[in-house]
Amino acid sequence: MPVAAPAQPAGRDAQREEMLDQAALILARDGMAGLSLRKLAEACGTSTMAVYSLFGGKDGLLDALYLATMEGLGHALQAVPPHPDPMVWLAELGLAYRAYSLAHPALYGIITGASLAHGRVDAVNLKVLSGYQTLKRAVERLLAERDHWRRYTPDLVADALWAVVHGVVSLELNGHFATGDAAEAVLRHNSAAVVGHMLAEMERA
Amino acid sequence: MPVAAPAQPAGRDAQREEMLDQAALILARDGMAGLSLRKLAEACGTSTMAVYSLFGGKDGLLDALYLATMEGLGHALQAVPPHPDPMVWLAELGLAYRAYSLAHPALYGIITGASLAHGRVDAVNLKVLSGYQTLKRAVERLLAERDHWRRYTPDLVADALWAVVHGVVSLELNGHFATGDAAEAVLRHNSAAVVGHMLAEMERA
């Protein structure tokens, strides 16, 4: 016996998606401070209670926005064709990450600065997401070409690269770079450096 | 003729400092969401209007908190004794940066995620601060030991290192690393990689 069928299960997912889309729209237009439940409800043609029934409150909405953004970032990374040379592949992944973040700066702020305030999703859940998995796959292909060395696990290298790209993009969004070209140059340099340094240590051993 | 002398210039700076200290205290205890003007005013034994007369509003208070935190970070980096070997010096600067950020996570959130929302201080003002200058000084000493190469300016290398350290620390504060040791390992690896990659390219040329 089914315990209890929801009142109107049809359209719930569509409602959630539309509400997330509208939230992303408002977020891109008015920034994080301009995203209020009343404004969002009006944009969706409903009342603020919809947020509570669909997401359990504003925090739940932000959590869903966090996951949706991570998913979008994962798709952006998956859309990068796996280049035969893992080094090239990794470089292009970094550029795709940067492009996605620059295209959605407010959403990127949610998956970084916002989760810094109150932990939305823990590290374990993060690394299950497709973006990190895609990065890890490229790293594994790189390591598969050489003799495996226990000091460098795919996770360690993936973490190092993730930190590199995130650091550059975060600084760029904060206006620390004079031009976008300068940011991209630093990104390319740091990515190549992290991978190159690892390979050099593996050869030396 | 002095245009207009302030009513009570004495004590203004002391009031500002005490208010910033109390704000940092509340911020460390209750987080960013718990910092309200009324709570801050009560902690200082005054009313919310003090924030407006001293800082021009909450944004002005956060701006001042931004600058104060940057100053504190600068002092933390200046407190690192300049090691004869610039490579060691740079590594220790990175660790000091991480230690300061971990000791004041909420303040670190202000100088990163918060300024991402609405630009507090632009890049030009940032690079005048003592923290960046200290880093740049260490880079310049490193470059002075070798043949100077036009492709790597001290600013470029300093930006690259700043991005590396910020990336690791930011991810660590977001809980992306399983342990603090893992974060420190990635920090050491990435810092050494960025500097080593640059030196390798200089030798090859």
Added chain:
DNA sequence: AACACCGTTATAACGATGTTATAGTTCGCA
């Protein structure tokens, strides 16, 4: 087919926030 049930929705109200208006107060300076 009629009924009871349960989730959803809209309205209104509550507490709290940042901000602003309005007096009252206090200090510096002529």
Added chain:
DNA sequence: TGCGAACTATAACATCGTTATAACGGTGTT
């Protein structure tokens, strides 16, 4: 001593997230 300007405290205002409360609508049962 008195004037004026800056600061302060109080209160009000608009807005925010959240929470009752009651009406609505679909679902499964009788």
